[in-house]
Amino acid sequence: MNLVLITESEAVEGFAADDPRAQHLRETVGVRLGSTFHVGIDNQRRGLATLASLEPTLRFTVQWEAVPQTRLPLTVIVGLPRPQTAKKLLHDLASLGVDRIVFFEAEKSDPSYAQSSLWRDDEWREPLRKGAEQACSAHVPSVRHQPELVSALRDIDRQGWNVSLDPYVASGPLGAAAKNFSGGCLALGPERGWSDAERQALADAGFTAYHLGDRILRVETAAVAGASLMLAGLGVWQEHRPLGG
Amino acid sequence: MNLVLITESEAVEGFAADDPRAQHLRETVGVRLGSTFHVGIDNQRRGLATLASLEPTLRFTVQWEAVPQTRLPLTVIVGLPRPQTAKKLLHDLASLGVDRIVFFEAEKSDPSYAQSSLWRDDEWREPLRKGAEQACSAHVPSVRHQPELVSALRDIDRQGWNVSLDPYVASGPLGAAAKNFSGGCLALGPERGWSDAERQALADAGFTAYHLGDRILRVETAAVAGASLMLAGLGVWQEHRPLGG
Numbered sequence: 001m002n003l004v005l006i007t008e009s010e011a012v013e014g015f016a017a018d019d020p021r022a023q024h025l026r027e028t029v030g031v032r033l034g035s036t037f038h039v040g041i042d043n044q045r046r047g048l049a050t051l052a053s054l055e056p057t058l059r060f061t062v063q064w065e066a067v068p069q070t071r072l073p074l075t076v077i078v079g080l081p082r083p084q085t086a087k088k089l090l091h092d093l094a095s096l097g098v099d100r101i102v103f104f105e106a107e108k109s110d111p112s113y114a115q116s117s118l119w120r121d122d123e124w125r126e127p128l129r130k131g132a133e134q135a136c137s138a139h140v141p142s143v144r145h146q147p148e149l150v151s152a153l154r155d156i157d158r159q160g161w162n163v164s165l166d167p168y169v170a171s172g173p174l175g176a177a178a179k180n181f182s183g184g185c186l187a188l189g190p191e192r193g194w195s196d197a198e199r200q201a202l203a204d205a206g207f208t209a210y211h212l213g214d215r216i217l218r219v220e221t222a223a224v225a226g227a228s229l230m231l232a233g234l235g236v237w238q239e240h241r242p243l244g245g
Numbered sequence: 246m247n248l249v250l251i252t253e254s255e256a257v258e259g260f261a262a263d264d265p266r267a268q269h270l271r272e273t274v275g276v277r278l279g280s281t282f283h284v285g286i287d288n289q290r291r292g293l294a295t296l297a298s299l300e301p302t303l304r305f306t307v308q309w310e311a312v313p314q315t316r317l318p319l320t321v322i323v324g325l326p327r328p329q330t331a332k333k334l335l336h337d338l339a340s341l342g343v344d345r346i347v348f349f350e351a352e353k354s355d356p357s358y359a360q361s362s363l364w365r366d367d368e369w370r371e372p373l374r375k376g377a378e379q380a381c382s383a384h385v386p387s388v389r390h391q392p393e394l395v396s397a398l399r400d401i402d403r404q405g406w407n408v409s410l411d412p413y414v415a416s417g418p419l420g421a422a423a424k425n426f427s428g429g430c431l432a433l434g435p436e437r438g439w440s441d442a443e444r445q446a447l448a449d450a451g452f453t454a455y456h457l458g459d460r461i462l463r464v465e466t467a468a469v470a471g472a473s474l475m476l477a478g479l480g481v482w483q484e485h486r487p488l489g490g
Contacts, residue, residue, distance in 0.1 A: 002461050069459065096470070097460045135460035175477020178420070212473070213482045214314065215342045215380035216247050221469055225341070228457070228470035229477060232420020237458045 001028075002136040003038040003046065005129055011041060014059035022058040025051075040138025044068065070236045071139050072097045073160070073183035076227060077152045079106030079190030080145075081219050083116040087127045088220040093141060094131025096227050097237075100142045104152035108192035119145070149198045153205045160184035161233075162207040165226050166194055170211035174226060177210055178233050186226050191219055246273075247381035248283040248291065250374055256286060259304035267303040270296075285383025289313065315481045316384050317342045318405070318428035321472060322397045324351030324435030325390075326464050328361040332372045333465040338386060339376025341472050342482075345387045349397035353437035364390070394443045398450045405429035406478075407452040410471050411439055415456035419474050422455055426478050431471050436464055 004021050015022060025031045031051050039060070040046040045068045049060035076093055080086070080103045093101055105114060118124050124143065132140045146152040161184035163174065171177075187207055189198070202209070212225050231237045249266050260267060270276045276296050284305070285291040290313045294305035321338055325331070325348045338346055350359060363369050369388065377385045391397040406429035408419065416422075432452055434443070447454070457470050476482045 072458075092466050095460055095462055095466055097458065134463060137460055173477065173483040175423075175473070176483050178423075178477065213317075213342065213476060215340055215382055217340055218379060221337050221340055224466055224469045225473035228420070228473050231458060232418065232423065232474060238418040238421050 001130070001133045003040050003133050003138070004049075005042055005133055005138065005140070006039050008041055008044075011039070011062060014053070014057040016057055017055050019058070022054075025058065026054065038136055040132075042138060042140055044138060046136075046138050069137060069139060071099050072231060072234060072237060074098045074227060074230055074234070075100040075102065075156050075185040076188070076223060077102040077104060077149075077156065077185060078188045078219065078223065079104060079149075079194075080109040080113050081190050082110070082113055083118040085191070085219050086113075086116075086118060086124070089223055090124055090143070091127040091131035091134070092220060092224050093227065094128045095135040096224065096231060097135060097137055097139060098141050098227060098231075099139075100144070100156075102144045102146060102152045102155055104146040104149050106149060106190045107195035107198060109190040114145075149201050153201060156185050157183070158185065158206055161230070162205065163187065163226070163230060164194075164202045164207040164209045165189075165212060165222055166199065166209040167211040167214070167216070168193075169199060169209045171208055172210060174210035174212055174229050177208075178229050180233050180235065181230075182234070184230060186223075186230055188219060188223055188226065246375070246378045248285050248378050248383070249294075250287055250378055250383065250385070251284050253286055253289075256284070256307060259298070259302040261302055262300050264303070267299075270303065271299065283381055285377075287383060287385055289383060291381070291383050314382060314384065316344050317476060317479060317482060319343045319472060319475055319479070320345040320347065320401050320430040321433070321468060322347040322349060322394075322401065322430060323433045323464065323468065324349060324394075324439075325354040325358050326435050327355070327358055328363040330436070330464050331358075331361075331363060331369070334468055335369055335388070336372040336376035336379070337465060337469050338472065339373045340380040341469065341476060342380060342382055342384060343386050343472060343476075344384075345389070345401075347389045347391060347397045347400055349391040349394050351394060351435045352440035352443060354435040359390075394446050398446060401430050402428070403430065403451055406475070407450065408432065408471070408475060409439075409447045409452040409454045410434075410457060410467055411444065411447075411454040412456040412459070412461070413438075414444060414454045416453055417455060419455035419457055419471060422453075423474050423478050425480065426475075427480070429475060431468075431475055433464060433468055433471065
């Protein structure tokens with residue numbers, strides 16, 4: 001954890017000594033009075049915290065960054081995968097800094113996936129927050145669910161560069177197509193791929209299909225590879241430096 | 246598993262009905278006599294197998310591909326990470342199709358990592374093979390170990406495009422630097438990063454440092470992102486299509 005996500009009120013009042021974040025700071029990081037660590041208010045500003053008390057609440061003063069980190073205007077829409085895969089996606093896409101993730105029930109998604117405790121019990125929030133904390137970012141992607149691809153496509157801004165990954169109808173390699181752009185959407189099917197109707201819906205919505213070479217990648221690997229190739233074309237991705245760097 | 250790795254003799258004689266690959270084909274894939282599935286001889290040719298018998302050995306005839314899949318001339322050298330991370334790296338780098346992985350004991354690697362059963366008991370071969378099988382490729386990366394970065398740098402062909410990932414001394418974003426090249430090497434530090442002496446050794450060996458934006462990524466995520474950005478510049482990556490596609 002390279003940053004601790006906090007709320008606005010926690011920035012003033014701290015949090016309880018038995019909060020998991022307090023335990024992590026004490027036991028894993030080994031903070032003492034006067035130690036510094038990064039904090040971020042969910043989707044707002046980051047800062048360097050200095051520990052002022054450990055008991056009964058963990059309190060700190062914060063020197064906030066002058067300019068908040070810019071969000072990366074990339075949306076990823078993905079056919080609902082098995083819960084273990086979804087957890088990795090949530091973590092890794094949050095780490096990469098994508099702005100929004102839209103899961104849709106694809107024709108080849110297994111309907112049981114939507115019933116998982118991952119979604120029912122809010123477990124999905126944990127890998128998402130851990131991904132942002134790993135990345136030292138206060139930006140936590142928004143996550144939405146749609147019952148099918150067509151409604152997912154209505155749920156996104158389609159004005160930008162719209163890419164689908166599909167080795168079977170690809171117009172060419174995504175790597176060679178990468179370009180400077182100011183926002184866009186990456187669409188991935190579920191493990192078993194796109195249906196023909198979904199391929200048509202993507203084309204109708206202005207998506208261009210690309211491949212990632214001839215290796216068949218797991219959904220979570222394809223998401224990191226595809227998102228990285230797109231993010232590389234964003235000016236804001238190219239400019240940034242680590243907090244304090 | 247999109248392909249079953251076999252040996253040359255197994256291509257002729259098949260394998261025992263209690264072999265894990267036979268069990269997988271029967272129980273997970275659900276093959277019957279006449280079913281087809283992809284096979285590949287380790288680092289040679291792939292083909293479409295047709296099942297000829299299930300008992301007492303699983304035998305098949307194979308229609309071999311006319312031209313073997315090209316290897317992707319990318320080497321990844323990486324500071325020895327914790328075993329769980331190394332397993333993910335082995336799987337994902339094999340899936341992406343990199344040619345060689347060299348692990349070195351970095352100054353900031355934990356020396357206990359090298360003693361893990363992952364390396365002692367040959368467990369490392371499993372994620373590597375599974376990564377290639379996932380990718381439907383017969384190319385399994387070679388894996389080597391070196392006691393330090395300097396010997397790892399002597400162990401590789403350094404004639405190509407040599408990139409290190411280092412947010413602290415980066416010359417710029419890897420995405421914007423990506424280019425057409427015919428072979429190269431990607432160097433990643435361990436979880437805790439490069440030492441100053443290692444930074445100097447990389448510079449002396451002709452490596453240029455790049456960053457992947459301002460998010461701090463786990464080693465396994467950075468490896469997939471960095472390797473994808475480099476692979477995208479390989480002509481052989483751009484040309485390929487899936488087996489049978």
